[in-house]
Amino acid sequence: xxxxTQPPSVSGAxxxxxxxxxxxxxxxxxxxxxxxxxxxxxxxxPKLLIYGNSNRPSGVPDRFSGPKSGTSASLAxxxxxxxxxxxxxxxxxxSSLSGWVFGGGTKLTVL
Amino acid sequence: xxxxxxxxxxxxxxxxxxxLTCTVSGGSISSYYWSWIRQPAGKGxxxxxxxxxxxxxxxxxxxxxRVTMSVDTSKNHFSLKLSSVTAADTAVxxxxxxxxxFDLWGQGTMVTVSS
Numbered sequence: 001x002x003x004x005t006q007p008p009s010v011s012g013a014x015x016x017x018x019x020x021x022x023x024x025x026x027x028x029x030x031x032x033x034x035x036x037x038x039x040x041x042x043x044x045x046p047k048l049l050i051y052g053n054s055n056r057p058s059g060v061p062d063r064f065s066g067p068k069s070g071t072s073a074s075l076a077x078x079x080x081x082x083x084x085x086x087x088x089x090x091x092x093x094x095s096s097l098s099g100w101v102f103g104g105g106t107k108l109t110v111l
Numbered sequence: 112x113x114x115x116x117x118x119x120x121x122x123x124x125x126x127x128x129x130x131l132t133c134t135v136s137g138g139s140i141s142s143y144y145w146s147w148i149r150q151p152a153g154k155g156x157x158x159x160x161x162x163x164x165x166x167x168x169x170x171x172x173x174x175x176x177r178v179t180m181s182v183d184t185s186k187n188h189f190s191l192k193l194s195s196v197t198a199a200d201t202a203v204x205x206x207x208x209x210x211x212x213f214d215l216w217g218q219g220t221m222v223t224v225s226s
Binding site for chain 2 (some may be wrong): 036038044045046047048051052059065066089091097100101102103104105
């Protein structure tokens, strides 16, 4: 069981907005450690999508955003496109485990 | 641009040692942390450990007793050894640059533990 909890799956129609939650505790997100998000198309390596809670690397569309609040963070995707269908992982640091941890991943299906 | 490439045996026998190397091309390995991350088939990501170019390491406590990492700046590569492997260590192993987030990833290499 992952230290960071994500819903196993979410879905949405093209053009819609979806959010993926990432719930932690006071040893990780709540302690102020940054949250990062990754997109993984099946069969490929994860790709950094959001870093430092809400920053997008060069080349990532502004349809992706990542607010953080308290012990949770969210990834919001607006204007859903078929190419967004992938697995999404949140990641942070956990002081009680003394290491970097990932959420269990969320599968996004574009209907 | 900077690229990472994992290499090593795809099949390791139980109780033996898994050895992987990650070669960094298109840029220097120096002054960064470099991590190993693995993913069993159909499952999530697990951070294994990281190494700085000075040789300083941090490891996942659950794997620490079995993990050895090294770096060779002259060859621009870093390595992972995981000892006493079992079937539970079967996974795709990724190397990644650890700069705040894991901002660059290798394509991954599948390692199967089986006799």
